[in-house]
Amino acid sequence: MNLTRAGSLARRLRAVAAVAVTFALSMIIVPAASAASAPSSPPPSPSQPHLSTSSLTGLQWCDADTPGGRPLSRSHTPLVIASKELADRDRTGMRMLVQVAPPDGRPLLTGEAPYLDTGERRATYQVPEGALRDGEYRVRVRTVDARGKSDWVPWCAFTVYTGEVEKPAVPGALQVASGPYSPFQRCGDPANPPSFSVRQVGILASMSPRDNPNLVGRFEIGRGEEEPRVEPASLIGANIWPGTLPDGSYRFRVRAEDGITVSDWSSWCDFVILP
The missing domain is CATH 2.60.40.10 (Immunoglobulins)
Structure with a gap:
């Protein structure tokens, strides 16, 4: 009788232990599954881009009210520059996506450049040789990373002109x-x-x-x-x-x-x- 009771008690203890292990595993697995299913937030949108003919010339903002009007590139390979907010310092691998298009046409060029993790976290993209000729264009940018994409910023109109202009005055x-x-x-x-x-x-x-x-x-x-x-x-x-x-x-x-x-x-x- 004592042996029978002992065996029954052992079986009960094994059953209780199995339930405890199953519960412990569920406590570990369920939060991981919940985290994986949580939606990831998109990165913040970059600043309105500005353009520069080269790394030596000044930055031109996309603002028709600035002196000289819309940005003017004296090169067919201008630089497109934008910066992003510094709030999400834990996000890595963010890149600036660039689209260049005619004033009323579909994008003729798409490129990207990484944000440098210094100062304003600025990204600089140079338009490749042969993509643009003298004429009117527009450009827009957005931020992308492994967790999502920001909204596009508004289009920025600019001009490419490599012909003759007024001769500069003697400094x-x-x-x-x-x-x-x-x-x-x-x-x-x-x-x-x-x-x-x-x-x-x-x-x-x-x-x-x-x-x-x-x-x-x-x-x-x-x-x-x-x-x-x-x-x-x-x-x-x-x-x-x-x-x-x-x-x-x-x-x-x-x-x-x-x-x-x-x-x-x-x-x-x-x-x-x-x-």
């Missing part, structure tokens, strides 16, 4: 300083040129017309009869790092460029780096 207001944080000294008196002892040189000029968003300056720095040093084109100035120029007398000049058309060179601006 004026040439100035020089001993680095970006020092006050600039205006050029113009050869008998009393700007001078300083710090070997980091900053040079500056004013471009016009101001309603041409593609203007950049091309700077040349010379010393006596030596071949001038040509600095990469920039929006308004150039910075020469310490140790690049030894002590002595120098001069620089600048001309305005918009990618195709160039101005005449300015007059030379003399300056001296003291020992």
Whole structure:
């Protein structure tokens, strides 16, 4: 009798244990299934895009009220740039999807570029060679990732024109300083040129017309009869790092460029780096 009762008790204990294990497994599996079935939210929409003829020229916003009207590219391979919100820092792998189309036609170009995880989390897409010719276009962007797609932002109208335009004026207001944080000294008196002892040189000029968003300056720095040093084109100035120029007398000049058309060179601006 005792053995029978013991065997019955053992069977009951095994049954209870089996139920407990089944319940424990269900507690593990059910939440995972619920999480998998939860809808994923789409990424935030990017900012309204802006365009640039190249990495050297200024950014042009998609706003007809800005100076010069709609963006104007002086190249057939403009840059399309947009940034996204920083709220969803846990989302990775987000990309900017770009569509370019004629004013009233279907998209003729679709491309994408990753958002760089720095600063504003900006994405830059360059239109490939051969896709555009001179004419009117529109562009729009959206953000995509593995969890969804944002809405498209409104279309942005822009113009591509690589023909002749008004010749830029000769740059004026040439100035020089001993680095970006020092006050600039205006050029113009050869008998009393700007001078300083710090070997980091900053040079500056004013471009016009101001309603041409593609203007950049091309700077040349010379010393006596030596071949001038040509600095990469920039929006308004150039910075020469310490140790690049030894002590002595120098001069620089600048001309305005918009990618195709160039101005005449300015007059030379003399300056001296003291020992």
